[in-house]
Amino acid sequence: xxxxxxxxxxxxxxxxxxxxxxxxxxxxRQDGVEKLSMRRLSRELGVSPMAPYYYVADKRELLDLVxxxxxxxxxxxxxxxxxxxxxxxxxxxxxxxxxRKHPGLGDVLIEQMLGKQLDLIxxxxxxxxxxGFNERNVLAAYATIHTYLFGxxxxxxxxRNALLDRALPEAVERATKHLSDLRGKYSFDFGVDVLIAGxxxxxxxxxxxxxx
Numbered sequence: 001x002x003x004x005x006x007x008x009x010x011x012x013x014x015x016x017x018x019x020x021x022x023x024x025x026x027x028x029r030q031d032g033v034e035k036l037s038m039r040r041l042s043r044e045l046g047v048s049p050m051a052p053y054y055y056v057a058d059k060r061e062l063l064d065l066v067x068x069x070x071x072x073x074x075x076x077x078x079x080x081x082x083x084x085x086x087x088x089x090x091x092x093x094x095x096x097x098x099x100r101k102h103p104g105l106g107d108v109l110i111e112q113m114l115g116k117q118l119d120l121i122x123x124x125x126x127x128x129x130x131x132g133f134n135e136r137n138v139l140a141a142y143a144t145i146h147t148y149l150f151g152x153x154x155x156x157x158x159x160r161n162a163l164l165d166r167a168l169p170e171a172v173e174r175a176t177k178h179l180s181d182l183r184g185k186y187s188f189d190f191g192v193d194v195l196i197a198g199x200x201x202x203x204x205x206x207x208x209x210x211x212x
Contacts, residue, residue, distance in 0.1 A: 015045065020055060021069045021102075024062060028104035033111055038062070063108050067117055070102040071095070076123035084131035085196050091123060092192055095149055106153030109146075132203055141199055148195055155182060 023044040027036045037059060042049045056062045074094045077087040099106050109117075124145060128138045168176070181187045 015047070015051070015055060017065070017069055019045065020052070020062075021066050024066045025070070025102055025104040025108075028107050033063075033104075033107040036062070063111060064117075066108050067105070070105045070108075071098050071117055071120055074098060074120055074123075076126065079130065084127050085200065088124070088127050088131075088199075089192060089196060091127065092145065092149065095120070096188060099149070099153070106150040109150040110154070128199075131199075132207070133199075134206060137202065137206055141202070144198075145195065148191055152188075152191065 020041070024036060024041055027040055027044050031040070038052045038056075039049050041052050041062065045052070052062070056065055074091070077090045079087070081087055081090070121142065125138050125142055128141050133141055
């Protein structure tokens with residue numbers, strides 16, 4: 001349930017959920033998630049230091065609010081929509097769309113693997129269970145997906161021009177011609193394809209281990 005629009009205890013100013021979420025994400029983009037605090041949020045919003053506490057109790061609750069609000073609208077594909085690989089890819093694509101729409105969200109989510117987004121976490125895990133993964137591997141697979149989806153925003157490639165003032169090893173020179181891909185769809189698709197192919201291989205390995 002969202003906070004809607006409410007009056008702060010410090011006066012007549014009102015804040016909406018979207019204003020708090022966007023202000024928090026601006027702080028994360030500018031200073032990093034570790035610098036996000038209730039006091040820093042109040043400065044970003046232009047309100048008194050105590051005003052944010054009327055809406056959220058502490059930084060952890062703030063992170064949960066940001067993640068929940070920004071991920072609103074993500075839906076688990078129904079079983080009849082396709083094989084587990086297709087449904088998993090569909091769900092990952094939906095999450096990535098939210099990450100692109102809300103820069104800084106990945107840094108928030110990498111901080112809390114099991115936050116309050118339990119419906120989303122359950123949707124991913126249910127697809128993995130439906131695929132045939134056992135409990136231990138479902139958790140490991142979810143952690144892998146979580147790390148890739150939310151942690152890849154921390155891969156911050158330098159401008160290739162900054163590398164040209166020194167000699168590079170041949171392999172690095174050849175590969176870094178495509179450095180700009182790391183922020184685009186090609187690299188994202190490549191990573192998800194590798195991730196799903198790896199999960200398929202692990203599922204075969206799991207099944208083979210029960211046969212032996």
